Amino acid sequence: MTIKKWLFLIGLLCILSSCGNESALEPSNKANEKLDLTHISTKNNDTSQHPANQAKDALSKYKEITEVKAVNTTKQLIIAVQVEQNKRFNLTSIRKQLQKEMKKKFPDHKVELTTDKKIVIELKKLEEKLQSESISKKKVEKRVKEIIKLSKEQT
Amino acid sequence: MADKKKKNLPPEAQNYQAFQEEREVKRPVLLNCIKAFLVGGFICFIGQLISTFYIYYFHFTEQTAGNPTTATLIFITMLLTGFGIYDRIGQFAGAGSAVPVTGFGNAVISSAIEYKTEGFILGVGSNMLKLAGPVIVYGVFSAFLVALVKTLLIKWGVI
Amino acid sequence: MIFFWAFVIGGAICVIGQILFDVFKLNPGQTLTILVVVGAILDGVGLYEPLIDFAGAGATVPITSFGNSLVHGAMQEAEKHGLVGVVTGMFEVTSAGISAAIIFGVIGAIIFKPKG
Numbered sequence: 001m002t003i004k005k006w007l008f009l010i011g012l013l014c015i016l017s018s019c020g021n022e023s024a025l026e027p028s029n030k031a032n033e034k035l036d037l038t039h040i041s042t043k044n045n046d047t048s049q050h051p052a053n054q055a056k057d058a059l060s061k062y063k064e065i066t067e068v069k070a071v072n073t074t075k076q077l078i079i080a081v082q083v084e085q086n087k088r089f090n091l092t093s094i095r096k097q098l099q100k101e102m103k104k105k106f107p108d109h110k111v112e113l114t115t116d117k118k119i120v121i122e123l124k125k126l127e128e129k130l131q132s133e134s135i136s137k138k139k140v141e142k143r144v145k146e147i148i149k150l151s152k153e154q155t
Numbered sequence: 156m157a158d159k160k161k162k163n164l165p166p167e168a169q170n171y172q173a174f175q176e177e178r179e180v181k182r183p184v185l186l187n188c189i190k191a192f193l194v195g196g197f198i199c200f201i202g203q204l205i206s207t208f209y210i211y212y213f214h215f216t217e218q219t220a221g222n223p224t225t226a227t228l229i230f231i232t233m234l235l236t237g238f239g240i241y242d243r244i245g246q247f248a249g250a251g252s253a254v255p256v257t258g259f260g261n262a263v264i265s266s267a268i269e270y271k272t273e274g275f276i277l278g279v280g281s282n283m284l285k286l287a288g289p290v291i292v293y294g295v296f297s298a299f300l301v302a303l304v305k306t307l308l309i310k311w312g313v314i
Numbered sequence: 315m316i317f318f319w320a321f322v323i324g325g326a327i328c329v330i331g332q333i334l335f336d337v338f339k340l341n342p343g344q345t346l347t348i349l350v351v352v353g354a355i356l357d358g359v360g361l362y363e364p365l366i367d368f369a370g371a372g373a374t375v376p377i378t379s380f381g382n383s384l385v386h387g388a389m390q391e392a393e394k395h396g397l398v399g400v401v402t403g404m405f406e407v408t409s410a411g412i413s414a415a416i417i418f419g420v421i422g423a424i425i426f427k428p429k430g
Contacts (some may be wrong), residue, residue, distance in 0.1 A: 013359055023365035085315040120252040152220050154390075154407070184336045191332035192325035197378070199324025202371035203317050221374050222410035228375065229411070233418040237426035250331030253342050254349060255324065255375045260415045267419035269428045279423045287415065290377065291341050294350040295404055298384035299319075301358035302400045305385075306392045 022114040035060050040130050046137040069123035073141045080119040114151040120145050194251030229260035236264045262286035316370045323372030353381030383408035
């Protein structure tokens with residue numbers, strides 16, 4: 001009797017563990033209305049945000065993404081997305097899927113994609129500074145490095 | 156399991172068990188569950204508020220905000236336990252106040268306060284982890300088994 | 315939105331605890347131990363992290379998250395150092411709850427008066 005109970009439990013665990021993260025994001029052609037897609041345009045060519053704006057456009061085709069912020073330097077690109085609440089159960093697989101896609105799209109940048117709310121907040125502040133031209137290229141690079149380091153913190 | 160024990164008892168003892176079950180105060184399970192849901196949910200809601208506060212106003216990310224949130228909740232628990240309020244909440248909410256990490260904190264802190272009369276080393280020091288003990292012991296041991304199995308499965312290429 | 319789910323999932327885990335109290339007639343020590351072990355097992359099968367992503371504090375505040383962090387610490391260390399890491403890495407990620415409880419326990423014992 002107890003052996004049967006244990007076998008049942010182990011079988012249940014195996015089934016549960018295979019309940020993996022299946023549903024991925026599906027691109028749609030409709031415009032994502034909720035998304036705030038302001039492109040950052042800087043007169044200073046050194047801090048051009050063209051790759052970041054491209055990344056935002058590429059990600060806007062997913063209707064599950066509710067927020068996207070991106071900043072790039074000449075070598076690095078950091079993107080932060082927020083996903084709608086119901087899809088948050090599959091957050092890890094969504095993040096992996098988007099990371100792969102962005103890395104393929106920008107092969108000559110070091111791409112970091114995160115789903116962390118804090119990084120969204122920090123990138124929003126940085127984007128505002130870029131838009132108002134109140135920040136130099138060196139400071140942007142330093143800030144991007146800091147933000148990437150923050151996104152990798154584990155404890 | 157208790158039934159097996161009951162079946163082995165002589166008939167008078169079985170009669171007494173039946174008698175005792177009739178007289179036993181019936182627990183209002185549904186009402187208790189509702190109270191536990193409301194209080195437990197509320198404590199977790201407060202935890203989410205604190206977590207969000209740390210993310211917006213301090214240098215914490217979603218990943219790292221868990222630690223200061225736990226520490227803050229246990230600090231609040233210390234105040235509630237010291238003033239006797241947490242016990243009242245516990246009487247009302249049952250598992251709603253015992254299951255969150257605040258319940259763990261309350262168990263440790265209330266033992267520490269109560270055993271103060273027996274001195275700090277023998278009283279407070281020895282008795283603080285009375286309830287926390289099994290939680291830590293079996294938490295660590297089960298995590299060890301789980302991690303061991305998982306690591307071995309990864310090593311052998313099964314996962 | 316996450317505040318709503320933090321409330322619901324946190325409440326649900328507490329209801330499971332209440333059922334262990336009332337229906338299975340377990341005492342708090344046994345119930346909390348079972349919940350921690352369940353948390354460790356759920357993280358082993360990869361179900362607890364998605365719950366944290368979905369419900370935030372609703373999954374990190376209950377005691378089940380303690381089991382989850384222990385497994386995380388062990389797995390992280392095992393990735394770096396192999397099988398030995400399973401033994402050595404456990405408390406790397408998890409010290410907040412225990413340290414805070416002990417520290418505030420001693421402080422509480424210093425400033426508050428016992429009732430009994």
